[in-house]
Amino acid sequence: MERNIDAPSLDPSYFGSNSWPILRKRVGSSQKVHRFVRLNCLMARSARVDKAGTDWAALLMGLGVGLTIALQLTTMRSADFRDLYQWIDTFARTCALLGTYFSLVGVLFVARIPWVERGVGHDRLVTWHRKLAPYSLFLIGFHVILVLIGYAGEEHIALYKESWKLLTQYPWMWGAFLGFYLMVQAGFTSYKKARAKLSYETWWLIHTFTYIAIAASMMHQIQNGPMFLNHPLNQAYWIALYAFVAFSIVIWRVGVPVWKSLRHDLKVDRVVVEGPGVISVIIRGRSLLKLGAEGGQFFNWRFAQRGHFLLQHPYSLSAAPTSKYLRITVKDLGDHSRDLIHLKPGVRVFMEGPYGAFTKNRATRKHVLLVGGGVGITPVRAIAEEFGDTVNIDLIYRASNMDELVLKKELDYLAEKSGGALKVHYLVGSRNQHPMNAKSILKIAPYFADSDVYVCGPEGMVEAVRKAAREVGVPKNRFHDEAFAFHSS
16 A cells, blocks of 8 residues: 655656646647637537537437327227226326336436437436436326226225235236336435435445336336237337337446456556545556546446445546546545555456546636535546646635645646646635635635636535625536536436
8 A cells, every 4th residue: 555645756657747748848828829719619619519419319309208199199099088097097008108218218318328428418418317217206106006096996996905906917017016116216315315315335226226127117018008019019119219228228338338448458556545534546557548538527437356346436537647547536435435445456447437527628718716625626636737737727625624635735736837827725724714705716716707617525615616606707607516426327
C-alpha cells in the first residue's frame, strides 16, 4: 500500500500532469483564441444534435404508445363491452399493455445504446428512465387491482377467493406475481428518502431484479393475454419489442463492456491512500485514449476480485485520462468503497462507460467557476486539468477540515502549471463560516455571473450554489452539477 505524500512531484504517466507542458508548447496566445472559438462551434453543433436526438426519441416513443393502443383496439370484440365488469377487464388489459410498454422503454433508456446515448445524452436518458418508471408501476398496479375486481364481479365471488384462483389455475401467474412484487420493490427503493437509507449495493441488486420481473411478465402475457393469443400481428409486435430490449441489454450492457475491457487490458496498477478514508485506484491499460473518456465523466466499475466482481459501482475519473492510465478516487461511504483498499495489483478490471455530461465541452464562456465539496473534488479536479489554460478558472474547494483536502497538493501543482489561468480557493470550516451564497462567491469569483458553473459535492452545497447562480443570473444551460447520488440504474 502506498501513501500519496509528495503530490507535487506527480508521476506524469499516472496523473497526466505531462499534458501541461505539451499544451503550453503547442498553444500560443493566438491559438488559444482559435481553440476557444472552435470549442464554442463544437458546442453549438453538439447542442443542435442533442435537441434533434431528443425530438426523434420523443417521437418514436409516442409512436410506440400509439401503435400499442392501436394493436390493442384491433383485438377487441363487442363482448369486451357487454357489461360493467367486461369494461373493467378491457381497461385493465390496456393498462397492462401500456405499463409493460413503458417498462420496456424505460429499460431501453438505460441500455447504453451508443447512437441513442450520443443523440439524446446519458443524463437525459437516465432522467427519462426515472420519470417513466412510476407510470409503468402505477399502470401495472391498476391492472392487477382491476383484473381482480372484474373477474370477481363476473364470477360473483370474493376478491380473496378470486386472487387464489388466479394464482393457482392460470399459467405463469405466480411468475407474474413475483414480477409485480419485484417492480414494486424497485419503485419503492427509487424514492429519494428510501434510497438515502440504502447502500448502493442493495439498491443496485434490487434494480437488477427488474430484468427478472420483465421476463416473468412476458411469459404471463404470452400464456394468458386474450389480446395476444389469437392475434399474430399483436403477438409479433410484442415478441419483437421484448427481443430488441433483451438484445440491447446483452450486447450493450454486457458484451461490449466486456470486449472493451479485455481489448484495453484493464488491470489494477496500484492503490494509493490519499487521506483519511479516501483512496485512489490507478488502473492501467493500453490505448486508453480510444475510450473517448474525459475528465469529469464516470464509469461503472467491476473488479475481478473476491467480494467485488458480482456488483458494479459508478466512480468518476479523478484525473484526466492518459493513453496508459485511468484513476478514480473513492471515499469510504459503504462496504464496497471501504474494501477497495484491499484491491491487489494485477486484478482484472471490467468497466462500462464513459458516461456523464459533466465535462469541459459544455462550457461556452471564457470564465469557468468550479466548485467541489469533500470528495466531490474528484471530477472537478479532472475537469480543471482538461481545461488547462484555455479558459480562466476559479476553483472553490469546500471542506470541513484540512484532512478533507485530499487532492490539495495536486490542485496546487495544476494551478502553478496553468500560468495563472487556474486559481484555487480553499474554504475550510463550517457552513456558517463559508456560506455558499451569491455574495460570498462573488468575492472569490467576480465573473460569477458570466461564467460556466460546475459543482459537485453534497446535495446541500449543490443546491446552495444553484440558488446563488440563479440570483446572479446564470442561466440553466451554464449550470452543470453532479450531486452525490446513484448515477444510474
